[in-house]
Amino acid sequence: MKISVKETQSVLATPQKYHGMLFYGDDIGLISERTKALAQKVSEADSFRLVTLGNDEISRLAEEYGALSFFGGRRVIVLREVADTVLEPLKTVLEVxxxxxxxxxLILMEGGGLTSKSRLRKYAESSSKIAAIGCYPPTGQEISDWVKRELSQRKVKLTHDAEIWLATHMEGDRALLRSEIEKFCLYADLETPLDREDLEKITGDTASADMGEAIQWALAGNYPKADAAFRRALSEGQNPIAYARVVLYQLRRLEAARENVEKGMSVAQAVAGVRPPVFWRDRDKFALSVRNWSLEGLRKAGKATLQLEKACKQNGPPAELLAWRHLAWLSRKHT
Structure with a gap:
């Protein structure tokens, strides 16, 4: 059964109504949190009533499902990184x-990589025995509100400027955001609110004024942020030829991820498979770029960037102006 956002908390509070729960979506941290919390709740933290199986151990599902609980109480089976290969073994145990x-x-399934075309996800969404729950990263004001609630519970206060900064700079899934919250708490003086400068120091955001930041925002379609970062980069002495080379590097990474999406991977899986790995604070921008750009658009951008690099080395318009025009062009979605 597909569970709406409004129904989610009610369903999580009443797991006894279901034989299975499937957590899917891009927020791997939230998927892990919900699985862990439910596993502990239903098994009453009894390790003898809890078993975890990886995707390569799915052949043991029927055996574990039929095992008895020695001291009574409901058992929990956690399935990690599930794929469509889980479907038939799952149907075998649930349909009887x-x-x-x-x-x-209770079977808890972590399916962060499952797309809407997944047979397992479709089965879960149509079965009355399974709760299929989407888990997606918070954005913008949602992040700010959530982080403020978490900090408030720990008695950590923020200035108004710090709250504004949170809404525009914090990104990522809940596991990554929690790691930042822990750093805020370690740094905080409970008597004095954290201000914007404190948050920038803690997160390392003072290093964001570089070409890479400008390019990532441009490829994600956010020209105002791209322009602001580009201005800061130029003020620090970075040059347009370096800009062109970083663009080419980023386009190659996006093209590799987009090719995997075209082959059937989810965006989350494709981003996770990029090497070197995408830095956690850049994952949302990178994922948005993968969604926005087609392979043809990325290749067109690569050719335009090679032409830019040549033009920057020749006599003509100032290289900074050429790069600025290119940045604005990149910020438009190309499909």
Whole structure:
């Protein structure tokens, strides 16, 4: 059964109504948090009632599903990184389980890489025995509100400027955001609110004024942020030829990820497979770029960037102006 955002908290509070739960989406941290919390709740933190299986251990599902709980209580089976290969073993155990048998083991599935075309996800969304719950990263004001709530629970205060900074600079899934929150708490003086400068120091955001930052925002379609970062980069003495080379590097990485999406991977899987890995604070921008750009558009951008590099080395318009025009062009979505 597909669970809406409004229904999610109610469903998580009543796991006894289901034989399985599938967590899917791009927020791997939230998927992990929900799985862990439910596993602990249903098993009552009894390690004898909890088993975890990797995707390569799915052949053990029927055996574990039929195992008895020595001291009573409902058992929990956690399936990590599930794919469509889980579908048939899952159907085998669930279809012989009566709907009214609420003592049967609860199967918790972590399916961060499942797309809407996944057979497993479609089955879960249509089955009355399974709750299919989407887990996606918060954005913008949602991030700010969530981080402020977490900090408030720890008695950490923020100035107004710091709150504004949070809404425009914090990105990533909940696991990554929690790691930042922990750093804020370690740094904080409970008597004095953290200000914007404190947050910048803690997160290392003072290094964001470089060409890479400008290019990432441009490829993600956000020209105002790209322009601001580009101005800062030029003020620090970075040159347009370096800009062109960084663009080419970033386009190659996007092209590799986009090719995997065309082959059937989810955007989250494609981004996770990029090597060297995408820095965690850049993952959302990178994922948005993968979604926005087609292979043809990326290749067209590569050719235009090679021409830019040649033009910057010749006599003619100032190289800074050429790069600025190119940055604005990149900021438009090319499909």
């Amino acid at each position: 389980t009566p709907a009214e048998d609420l003592e049967a083991p």
